[in-house]
Amino acid sequence: MSVFVFGYFTMLIAGSSLAVYYKRNEAFGVLFTVTLLSMLFGILWGQVAFWTISVIAVSLIAAGGLGYCFRAYMVMLLPEQASRFMKSAPLTASFGMLVIIVMIVLATFADVVAPFGEREIVGDVWEPAGGDYLLGTDNLGRDMFSRLVYGAQTTIAVALAAGILSFSIGMLLSFTAAVMGGWIDQVLSRFNDLLLAIPTLIFALVVLAALPQNIFVLVGVMAVIDQTRVFRLGRALAIDIVVQDFVEAARLRGEGWFWIIFREILPNVLTPLIAEFGLRFVFAILFLSTLSFLGLGIQPPEADWGGMVKDNKDGIIFLVPAALYPGAAIAILAVCVNMVVDWLLNRTASLKGGRG
Amino acid sequence: MGILLQVRDLTIGATVYPPGEDPHDIEIVKDISFDLEKGRVIGLIGESGAGKSTIGLAALAYGRGGVRITGGEVLLDGKDILRYTKAGIRDIRGRHVCYVAQSAAAGFNPAMRLAEQVVEATVLHGVMGRAEALERARYLFGVLGLPDPDEFGTRYPHQVSGGQLQRAMTAMALCSRPDLIVFDEPTTALDVTTQIDVLAAIKHAIEETDTAAIYITHDLAVIAQISDDIMVLRHGDAVEYGTVQQIIEAPREDYTRQLISIRAEIRPEAPDQSDSLLRLENIDAEYGPAAKVLFDVSMHLPRGQTLAVVGESGSGKSTAARVITGLLPPTQGQVIFDGAPLPPALKDRTKDQLRELQMIYQMADTAMNPRQTVAEIIGRPLTFYFGLRGEERRHRVTELLDQIEMGDPFADRYPAELSGGEKQRVCIARALAAKPRLIICDEPTSALDPLVAEGVLKLLMDLQAETQVSYLFITHDIATVRAIADSVAVMYLGKVVRFGPKSKVLNPPFDDYTDLLLKSVPEMELGWLEQALASRKMAAAGN
Numbered sequence: 001m002s003v004f005v006f007g008y009f010t011m012l013i014a015g016s017s018l019a020v021y022y023k024r025n026e027a028f029g030v031l032f033t034v035t036l037l038s039m040l041f042g043i044l045w046g047q048v049a050f051w052t053i054s055v056i057a058v059s060l061i062a063a064g065g066l067g068y069c070f071r072a073y074m075v076m077l078l079p080e081q082a083s084r085f086m087k088s089a090p091l092t093a094s095f096g097m098l099v100i101i102v103m104i105v106l107a108t109f110a111d112v113v114a115p116f117g118e119r120e121i122v123g124d125v126w127e128p129a130g131g132d133y134l135l136g137t138d139n140l141g142r143d144m145f146s147r148l149v150y151g152a153q154t155t156i157a158v159a160l161a162a163g164i165l166s167f168s169i170g171m172l173l174s175f176t177a178a179v180m181g182g183w184i185d186q187v188l189s190r191f192n193d194l195l196l197a198i199p200t201l202i203f204a205l206v207v208l209a210a211l212p213q214n215i216f217v218l219v220g221v222m223a224v225i226d227q228t229r230v231f232r233l234g235r236a237l238a239i240d241i242v243v244q245d246f247v248e249a250a251r252l253r254g255e256g257w258f259w260i261i262f263r264e265i266l267p268n269v270l271t272p273l274i275a276e277f278g279l280r281f282v283f284a285i286l287f288l289s290t291l292s293f294l295g296l297g298i299q300p301p302e303a304d305w306g307g308m309v310k311d312n313k314d315g316i317i318f319l320v321p322a323a324l325y326p327g328a329a330i331a332i333l334a335v336c337v338n339m340v341v342d343w344l345l346n347r348t349a350s351l352k353g354g355r356g
Numbered sequence: 357m358g359i360l361l362q363v364r365d366l367t368i369g370a371t372v373y374p375p376g377e378d379p380h381d382i383e384i385v386k387d388i389s390f391d392l393e394k395g396r397v398i399g400l401i402g403e404s405g406a407g408k409s410t411i412g413l414a415a416l417a418y419g420r421g422g423v424r425i426t427g428g429e430v431l432l433d434g435k436d437i438l439r440y441t442k443a444g445i446r447d448i449r450g451r452h453v454c455y456v457a458q459s460a461a462a463g464f465n466p467a468m469r470l471a472e473q474v475v476e477a478t479v480l481h482g483v484m485g486r487a488e489a490l491e492r493a494r495y496l497f498g499v500l501g502l503p504d505p506d507e508f509g510t511r512y513p514h515q516v517s518g519g520q521l522q523r524a525m526t527a528m529a530l531c532s533r534p535d536l537i538v539f540d541e542p543t544t545a546l547d548v549t550t551q552i553d554v555l556a557a558i559k560h561a562i563e564e565t566d567t568a569a570i571y572i573t574h575d576l577a578v579i580a581q582i583s584d585d586i587m588v589l590r591h592g593d594a595v596e597y598g599t600v601q602q603i604i605e606a607p608r609e610d611y612t613r614q615l616i617s618i619r620a621e622i623r624p625e626a627p628d629q630s631d632s633l634l635r636l637e638n639i640d641a642e643y644g645p646a647a648k649v650l651f652d653v654s655m656h657l658p659r660g661q662t663l664a665v666v667g668e669s670g671s672g673k674s675t676a677a678r679v680i681t682g683l684l685p686p687t688q689g690q691v692i693f694d695g696a697p698l699p700p701a702l703k704d705r706t707k708d709q710l711r712e713l714q715m716i717y718q719m720a721d722t723a724m725n726p727r728q729t730v731a732e733i734i735g736r737p738l739t740f741y742f743g744l745r746g747e748e749r750r751h752r753v754t755e756l757l758d759q760i761e762m763g764d765p766f767a768d769r770y771p772a773e774l775s776g777g778e779k780q781r782v783c784i785a786r787a788l789a790a791k792p793r794l795i796i797c798d799e800p801t802s803a804l805d806p807l808v809a810e811g812v813l814k815l816l817m818d819l820q821a822e823t824q825v826s827y828l829f830i831t832h833d834i835a836t837v838r839a840i841a842d843s844v845a846v847m848y849l850g851k852v853v854r855f856g857p858k859s860k861v862l863n864p865p866f867d868d869y870t871d872l873l874l875k876s877v878p879e880m881e882l883g884w885l886e887q888a889l890a891s892r893k894m895a896a897a898g899n
Contacts, residue, residue, distance in 0.1 A: 246722065246723050248683070252681055252714075253736070253737060253790075254705075254711075264725055268726065
C-alpha cells in the first residue's frame with residue numbers, strides 16, 4: 001500500500017464524512033460513489049485506476065475553476081446589462097462558452113495558429129505526439145494539430161450554417177402551417193412527411209452525388225433534410241399556441257401573420273426550440289462527419305473533423321491515437337454547446353422575462 | 357350525539373421558492389380549530405388561497421404536494437389521525453373518511469363502468485362483499501335521484517352528464533358508510549340549474565345516511581342551504597366561526613359582511629333603450645352541418661349601455677360573440693353595427709371596424725401573451741391603430757394604467773407577476789386602448805373571487821360612464837346581470853327565449869326556462885333550497 005493510495009482514500013473518506021456532517025447530500029453522493037467505485041476499480045486494475053480517477057477529478061476541478069474565473073472576467077469587462085446576464089450563468093455554461101470562444105478564435109486565426117500548412121506533408125506516417133508535432137502526424141504524415149485547427153474552420157462553419165438555415169426554414173414553414181391552417185397546412189405537412197419518408201442518408205447521398213460538389217450545396221442539403229424534424233416540432237408547438245386567446249385577440253385586432261408568427265408565437269416556443277437547436281447542431285456535426293466519411297462531405301485534402309476520424313481510423317488497430325483527437329474535439333464541442341444551451345433554456349423558460 | 361371530528365390548532369405549512377430569494381417556509385393554514393358532531397355539516401368558505409381545501413384534506417391526514425401539516429391535532433373519534441402510520445391512514449381513508457372532488461369528470465376512470473368504481477374502495481377495504489356493495493350502490497343512486505338506479509351503474513363516465521357524474525362520486529363516497537365526507541366544491545363547475553339538483557341530492561343523502569360532512573365552497577349562498585355551521589376563512593386564518601343562522605343574519609366581522617352584501621345593483625337600468633349601436637338580425641350559425649348552434653338569434657344593444665347575454669353552458673352565448681367578432685360567419689342573418697351591416701368574415705372588415713369592437717376574455721391568463729410586458733400588451737393597439745410610438749405611447753399607457761386603477765409601476769411587469777384581478781384589468785386596458793365603441797365581455801369575472809370580481813365590475817361601469825362604451829356582457833351569473841345590465845337576453849339551446857329591458861326580463865310573468873334559471877340561483881336565505889325545488893315548473897336539461 002503506497003502513500004498515494006493511502007492518501008487517496010483518506011481524502012475521499014474524509015471528504016464524504018464532512019459532506020454528510022454539513023448535510024451536503026449531493027456532494028456526499030458523488031464523493032462516496034467515487035470511494036466505492038475506486039475500491040472496485042482498484043481491485044480490478046490496481047493503482048492506475050486511482051491515477052486515472054485523480055486526473056479526471058483534477059481536470060473537472062480545473063474546468064470548474066476556469067469557468068468561474070471566466071465568468072468573473074466577463075462580468076468585469078461587459079457593460080452593465082450584459083454583465084447581469086452573464087452573472088446568472090452556471091459554471092458549466094461559462095466553461096462551455098470559454099471553450100467555444102477558444103475554438104472559434106483558433107479556427108478564425110488558423111493561418112497564424114497552425115504551425116504547418118493544412119495539406120503540407122511534414123513527417124513520417126503516424127508519428128507520436130510531442131516534439132515538433134504537438135499531436136503527432138496523420139496517416140499521410142501531415143501535422144495533426146494544424147489539421148485539427150483548419151478542420152475546426154470547416155466543421156464549425158458548416159454545422160452552424162446548416163443548423164441555422166434548417167431552423168430558419170423549419171420554423172418559418174411550421175409556424176406558417178400552424179397559423180394559416182387549412183390547405184396550406186395540409187400541403188406543407190404532407191410534403192414534409194414525404195421528405196421524412198425517405199431515409200436521410202440515402203437521400204443526401206443521391207442528391208449530393210447529382211449536384212455539384214461545393215460547400216454551399218452541402219449546407220443546403222443538410223439544412224433541407226434537418227428542417228423536417230424542426231418542422232414537426234415547430235408545428236406541434238405552434239398549434240398549441242395558436243388556439244390561445246391572446247392569438248385570437250391579435251387576430252381580432254387585425255394583426256398580419258408576420259406579427260402573429262414572430263411576436264405572439266415565437267417567444268412562447270423558443271425554449272423547446274433552443275433545446276432542439278443544441279441537439280440538432282451536434283447532429284449536424286455528426287452528419288457532416290458521416291458524409292465526409294463516405295466521401296461526399298468535405299472533399300480531401302481539405303480538413304474536417306469527421307473526415308480526419310475516417311482517415312486515421314485504421315491507426316487504432318496499431319494503438320495510434322490519431323483518430324481520437326478529432327473525435328475528442330467533436331465530443332468537447334458538442335458537450336460545450338449543450339451546456340450553454342441548457343443555461344439559455346433556463347432563462348427563456350422563465351415567464352418573468354428572466355429577471356430575479 | 358357524540359363529537360366525531362375535533363380539529364385542534366391545525367397549522368399547515370409549505371416551502372415557497374420565490375425567484376431571486378432564498379426558499380422559505382410559510383404557513384398556509386394557521387391555528388384552525390373546530391368540532392363536528394355526527395350527522396352535522398360544517399361549511400368552510402373563503403376565496404382562493406384561503407386554505408379551505410387544505411383543511412379539508414387534512415381531515416384525511418393528507419397534504420397536497422409540498423404541503424406539510426406542521427402542528428395541531430385532527431382527532432377522529434378521539435384518536436389523532438396525524439400520528440397514524442401509513443397503513444393506519446390507509447385504513448381510514450375510503451372507509452371512515454371519504455372525499456368528493458370538484459371535477460368529477462377528472463375523478464373517474466373513463467375505461468371502467470360507474471358501479472365498479474363506486475364500490476371499488478368499499479370492497480377493497482372489506483367493509484362489505486361485492487354483491488352487498490353493488491346493492492348499496494343501487495340504493496344510493498336512488499337516494500341521489502339518479503335516473504334508473506338499477507341500470508345507471510352499468511354506464512361509462514362519458515355516458516352520463518356532469519351533474520350525474522358528480523352525484524355518482526357522492527355515491528362512491530357514501531358507499532362504505534363513512535363517518536365523515538369531505539366535499540370539495542362539488543357543484544362549482546356545474547350550471548346553476550344542475551347545481552340545485554346536485555345540492556338537493558347531496559343534502560338528502562347526508563340526512564338519509566346520517567353522515568357528518570365538511571363542505572368546502574366559495575359561494576356563501578350554497579353553503580347556507582346545506583350546512584349547520586360555517587367557518588369563514590381568509591389567508592389561512594379563521595375569520596368567523598358560528599352557526600349558519602348567526603353568520604347569515606348577524607355576521608360579526610367586516611369581511612363576512614362584505615361576502616354577504618356582494619352584488620347589489622351597481623347602476624340602475626337606463627330608461628331609454630331605443631338608439632341601438634349593435635343589432636343582431638335573425639342569426640343562424642353552425643360548426644359544420646351536423647352542429648347547428650344558433651337558431652334565429654336577434655337582439656340589440658343600445659349605445660353606451662350594457663346588454664347581458666345569459667345562459668348555461670351550451671346555450672350558444674359564446675358562439676354569438678364569435679359571430680359578432682367575425683370569427684364565425686353566420687349562415688343566415690346579419691350583424692348591424694352603427695346602422696351599417698358588418699362584413700360577416702373577419703378578413704373583410706376594415707381596420708377601423710376592427711378597432712371599434714374589442715373583446716375581453718374569461719381567462720385573463722391565456723388572453724395575454726406571457727412573454728410581453730404590460731406596457732407591450734397595452735401599447736400594441738396604440739401603435740397598431742393610432743401609430744403612437746416612444747414617449748407618446750408610454751405616456752398613453754400610463755394614462756390607461758391609471759384608468760384601471762393600477763398605475764405606472766405595473767408597466768414593466770410580465771403577466772405572471774400579476775394577480776388574477778390585475779390580469780383582467782390589464783385586458784380591459786388593452787381593449788380600452790383601441791378606443792372602441794363596443795366591448796364584448798365573455799364571462800370576464802367568472803374566474804375571479806367574488807370581491808375581486810366586484811371590483812372589476814365596478815371598474816367596467818365607471819369606464820362606461822366615462823367613455824360611453826357599450827358592453828355585450830356574456831355571463832351565466834344572474835347576480836352579475838342584476839348588478840350591471842340595462843337589457844338582458846336569455847339564451848337556451850341556441851335560441852333567445854327572452855329579451856328586453858332588465859326590469860322586464862327579470863320580473864314575472866316568466867316563461868318556463870327563465871323561471872327555472874332564476875329559481876335555481878342560490879339565495880342567501882335559510883330554507884331556500886326546499887322552496888325553490890317545490891316551485892319549479894320544468895326540469896333542467898341533461899338530467
